[in-house]
Amino acid sequence: MKTRAIRLYGVNDLRLEAFELPQIAEDEILAKVITNSICMSDHKAAEQGASHKRIPSDVDKNPIILGHEFCGEIVEVGKKWQGKFKVGSRFSIQPALNYKGTLDAPGYSFQYIGGDSTYVVIPHQVMELDCLLPYDGDAFFLGSLAEPVSCVVGTFHAMYHTTNGSYEHQMGIVEGGNMAILAGVGPMGLSAIDYAIHNPDRKPGRLVVTDIDDARLNRAQDLYSIEDAKQNGVELIYLNTKNSSDPVASLLDCTEGKGYDDVLVMAPVRMLVEQADAILAKNGCLNFFAGPNKTDFTASLNFYNVHYASTHIVGTSGGNTDDMRESLHLMEKGLINPAAMVTHIGGLSAVPEAVINLPNIPGGKKMMYTHLDFPLTALSDLAELGKTNEMAAELAKLVDKHKGLWSAEAESYLLENCKKRIEE
Structure with missing residues (x-):
């Protein structure tokens, strides 16, 4: 042949x-x-x-x-x-x-x-x-x-949470919880929105998707509508953080100040990582999905919350x-x-x-x-x-x-x- x-x-x-x-x-x-x-x-x-x-x-x-x-x-x-x-x-x-x-x-x-x-x-x-x-x-x-879709699926499965008094990790996003996808309307972000809404096994109760471009956000909303998400049991919010004087406050307002159980960071931007860390709820998990080109990429994390609020961080780059x-x-x-x-x-x-x-x-x-x-x-x-x-x-x-x-x-x-x- x-x-x-x-x-x-x-x-x-x-x-x-x-x-x-x-x-x-x-x-x-x-x-x-x-x-x-x-x-x-x-x-x-x-x-x-x-x-x-x-x-x-x-x-x-x-x-x-x-x-x-x-x-x-x-x-x-x-x-x-x-x-x-x-x-x-x-x-x-x-x-x-x-x-x-x-x-x-x-x-x-x-x-x-x-x-x-x-x-x-x-x-x-x-x-x-x-x-x-x-x-x-x-x-x-x-x-x-x-x-590539399996990389998104793996991200949702890799999120983890703990229980007071136990050393066992509960794997996966919080069922019915608050979830944010930051810089979430690129190709992989769109796939994450699709999976979060339509995965029949486990969904967030509220999903907030951010970007800094109205055209991209409108395109995402055309593909994955607020109405469709609602029919699938998910409250979907699209949020442009570009003109917000305090993006962290705007994001927290979407959860009545409770914060997010699961946060995906879809772009290797220091400000986004720090934003994600700041909006984590108690026992919240941050997934750094975006792969940086620079080997010395760093960002600040609140280790007070790591110690006292049991916040977690994980990074995924593929699916099994x-x-x-x-x-x-x-x-x-x-x-x-x-x-x-x-x-x-x-x-x-x-x-x-x-x-x-x-x-x-x-x-x-x-x-x-x-x-x-x-x-x-x-x-x-x-x-x-x-x-x-x-x-x-x-x-x-x-x-x-x-x-x-x-x-x-x-x-x-x-x-x-x-x-x-x-x-x-």
Whole structure:
């Protein structure tokens, strides 16, 4: 089987190449990739090359396939796994394998598996660790988003609270409690709002979402309305803190001065961290979700409250396999829709430039269709492109139909009508 893939040879040395995949062994699986979502971790991998902790030192001689947020269909199943997996089934993959203590992961460490490709050989480690996850949803791009969504799911599960007189930690957000998501209307923040409102197992009673831009807040409210939240048992408040003389007081006023049981900080800004600490209720938990670029990033915390009010701090940067399963399940049931994460689409040949320049490209997730060939395109640009391009015009209509979001309907149209395809 021949595949075409984006292979990494060294620092920002990404090449679109065609090559033969080896015949699968009895403990391997051959799969077709349909979508892969570009992650900032891909940019870091390209930027660091062989010095990256997950990338082999001999990558210049044995290049790896980039991409770890992918979804596709099983093409051939090795003998060992034929009782568990079937040809034609859709799948997603948990890339953080932790196989025998190694950091090896699809999209970083292997020659024959990575999301930026047309076909891959799934190695035995993935199945042995139960990291090949069935996906029964109707859109491949949602399967690709399962990994970033799992980071949000994991955040909610990682929150913890204590009980006086006991040393046991109660894991998860406080059911029916006060929750705040600060700087909460970026792609990951929107996903957190979606999960907080629509997760059937545990919800806050009140959710306050902040930002400093009215347009972004209005967009969030259009996607996740106060009325919808109320129907799901959550009082939802959107708050612009930019013009507030005292953001902490404004936030506390939303809780009648009680403070917040759970606070997520979605941007690596010192002022936000300190704001979050100041609004914690007794036994409240602060989750520093945003990953800073600076290794010396610091902020002040009130340790009087740590001692006497039992406030806590935790940081999460990913989800585990159970979090991915939960994400896939909720998407399959239509309970959550992380499409708000996607702001761009593109074909396989657009991957290298998008990965290398990712910090300079605004918006959220870049969803790449690996069997198609077209440039990276912002969803917001489709209408203008549609003036001279029939396919873009139809995609613009479909995006508009779904409140500016990418959708299963738009994906289906793209897969059927894109004329430029990667030859197989």
